Amino acid sequence: MTIAGATTADLMAAVASGETTAVEVAQAFLDRIEAHDGSIDAFLHVSKENALAQAAEVDTKRRSGQPLGKLAGLPIAIKDNLCTKGEPTTCSSRMLEKFVSPYDATVIERLRAADAVLIGRTNLDEFAMGSSTENSAFKTTRNPWNVAHAPGGSSGGSAAAVAAGMAPLALGSDTGGSIRQPAGFCGVVGLKPTYGRVSRYGLVAFASSLDQIGPMANDVHGAALLLEAIAGGDPLDSTCLPEAVPSYTSTLEEPIAGLRIGVVRSHYGEGLDAEVNAALQRAIEQYEDMGATIVDVxxxxxxxxxxxxxxxAPCEASSNLARYDGIHYGxxxxxxDDMIDLYAxxxxxxxxxxxxxxxxxxxxxLSAGYADQYYxxxxxxRRLIRRDFDKAFEQCDVILTPIAPTPAFKIGEMADDPLAMYLSDIFTIxxxxxxxxxxxxxAGFSSSGLPIGMQLLAPALQEERLLRVARMFERATDWHTRRPQLST
Amino acid sequence: MSVQLSRDDVAKVALLSRLKLDDGELDRMTEQLGAILGYVERLSEVDTEGIEPMAHAVERTNVFRADVETPMLPREAALSNAPKTDGQYFLVPQIFDAG
Structure with a gap:
């Protein structure tokens, strides 16, 4: 087995059987980063020594027969807006360039408890604001499938790391599509959980009513496994839902009988790239072949x-980012000249x-005189948009949509036109x-070899259904098995 | 709902935002905010008569916890990223005139 690029299931089996060790796995991914991240620039910081020490600890536990967590020995890349004790947490911003987190985010604590190996910090659009990772203050991440193209964003570093085989798993955060769109652009799996399914404690806030942390992986099983490890109630986040977390991995292989897939016909008209449209039509047919009913919603x-x-999102951001005052940190x-000038x-x-x-x-x-008009x-x-979802889910189990109007755009293509970039978020927001x-x-590839992603949406707290429906498609196709050819 | 933002309006927003912008930034911001607000104007087409605002996807209120002491971040850790500190407090520039 080639370690770098392998799925989580294969890695876990290889380590469990003694074919390899957690240290060898960590070393293989570190070598992969060393060899290829010069051209991809997915990572801001590689935690080489810590990763090898965590892996060695997993091997020791295994040898001595101690119980192991469900991510035992699996390397994971962390978006650099998740606080990790003793490590830089920069949000790709000059504001936090020297910030070292004094505490762990809840998801990081849970990864440690699950015996994961934290391999490094990935690049993002500054404070997760963007759809291309070009807004990073430090570097421009490249799409592993074609380095002239953007990896998407804002979790572009995490998506590129997984696509390039530099980590089998990654954490991202998604405020308007920031996990799903880069996953689509880089040909990997990315899941934004129900709002409140995963604790946001220690996620550097962008828009608090929209932000959610979620898993990225090179297959659906990896995403299910990682979600299982991080989801669930947390007293440190009062918006985090206390509902029990199902064992997503144990039902993953069960197809859903009588599946009803909702399709919004207007999605597939003007403005959607022809190859994306064709790939999505094939996906819809694929589900029909598996016995699903297509419902127009x-x-x-x-x-x-x-x-x-x-x-x-900007209203919440303007309030959240008021904390950066040049006094407490950053x-x-x-x-x-004076106090106000210090802030400004x-x-x-x-x-x-x-x-x-x-x-x-x-x-x-939010300013006086405009708050009613705008906010x-x-x-x-927003409530009417929510009602659209509620009504649609009365008629179907999941909704299938494109991820973005086009495959990955070129780096620099939209740099001077923020509104055009915003409009590309239409399907995920x-x-x-x-x-x-x-x-x-x-869900396919363009003629120029760029990945095409598709999105499935489900009602709140139906991640189990979402993963099973995704797995049905994955099992019937081989798109997820393709890997980009990387130059060194 | 049409709003035309002047450069002076944008400068006022920058002050409220506590952002010092240079002339070039103010020019670009005036143009870009104008374009974005122009796009956002389409919200006025939507009939929202009688619709309650939805601030949050999970509309729960009053999540309580027990009022017991729990470990907090130690002072040293809380001050560890401060640009200026005396080891006890965050240091800020003088706010009142020494007069």
Whole structure:
């Protein structure tokens, strides 16, 4: 077995049988990063010594017959907006360039308890604001399938790391599609759980009513396994749902009889790339061949989801990012006149253009005289978008949609047009506004060799259904087995 | 709902946002915020009469916990990332005139 690029199931079997060890696995992925990350730039920080020490500990536990966690010895890449004690947590921002987290996020604690091996910190759009990972203050991550193209974002580093075989698993965060869209662009599996399914404690906040942490993996099983390890109630996050977490991996192989798949016909018209459309039509037929019924559903307010999101998310961001004051932690301008000037210079010097844009947008939309027009109006439309989902799910079990209007765009293509970039989030944003789970999985390739992803959405807390439906498609296709050819 | 943002309006928002922007940034921001707000205007087409605002996907209220002491971040750790500290407190510039 070639270790780098292997699935989690194969890695676990190989380690359990004694064919290899956790240390050998960690070393193989570290070697892979060493050899290829120079051209991909997925990682901001590689935790070589810590990873090898954690792996050695797993091997010791195994040899001495101690119980092992469900991610025992599996390397995992961490998006650099998840606080990890003693490690840099930069959010790809100059503001937090020197920040070392004094505590672990709940998901990180759970990964440690599950005996995972934390292999490194991945690049993102600054504070997770963006759809291409180009908004990082530190580096531009490249799509492993074609380095001229963006990996998507904001969890582009995590997606690229998994696609390039530099980690079998990764954590991302998704506020408007930031797990699912890069997963789609890089040809891997990415799942945004139900809002509240995974604790947000220790996730650096962007838009608190929309943010969710979720798994990325090179197959559906990996995503199910990782979700199992991180989901569940947390007293440190009062929005985290206490409902019991099902064993997603144990039901994964069971197809759903009488499956009803909802399709929104207007998705497949103008504005959707022809090859993406063709791949999605084939996917729909594939499900029909497996006995699923296709149901036409209407989502009349979806056309307003981008506008709704780009009011609500910046409003929440402007409030959340007020904490960066140059006093408690983060960057402080070396020179300033007075207290206000200290704030304004520290923030003006350390935040990048997209972060400033969103803080400004949110501050304006919440300012006296405009809050009703913008913020409260958007919150009302948000409820109508949620009702569209509720009604659609009365008629179907899951909804199948594209992930993005096109495969991965070129690096730099949309750099000067923030609105065009925002509009590309049209298919993913609804799930965040409504709080429902969504999964992105590989559904084909363009003629130029770029991955095409598809999205499945389910009602709140139906991750188990989502994963089973995704697995039905995965088992019938081989898209997820393809790996990019990397140059060194 | 049409709003035309002037450069002065944008400068005022920058002050409220505590963001020091240079002239080039103010120009770009005026243009880009105008375009985004122009796009957002389509929300006014939606009839939201009688619709309650939805601030959160999980509409739960009053999540209580027991009022017991739990370990907190030690002072040293809390101060570890501060740009300026005396080991006890965060240090800020003088706010009042020494007069």
């Amino acid at each position: 209407e989502m009349p307010h979806q056309q307003y989801s981008v506008a709704t999101y780009y009011v609500i 960057y402080r301008a070396p020179q300033f 210079r520290s923030r003006g010097e350390a935040f990048g253009a997209e972060v400033k844009r969103r803080i400004m947008l949110g501050t304006f939309a 409260n109006k958007a919150l009302k439309v 609804g799930a965040n506004l409504a709080g429902v789970p969504g999964i992105s999985l590989p």
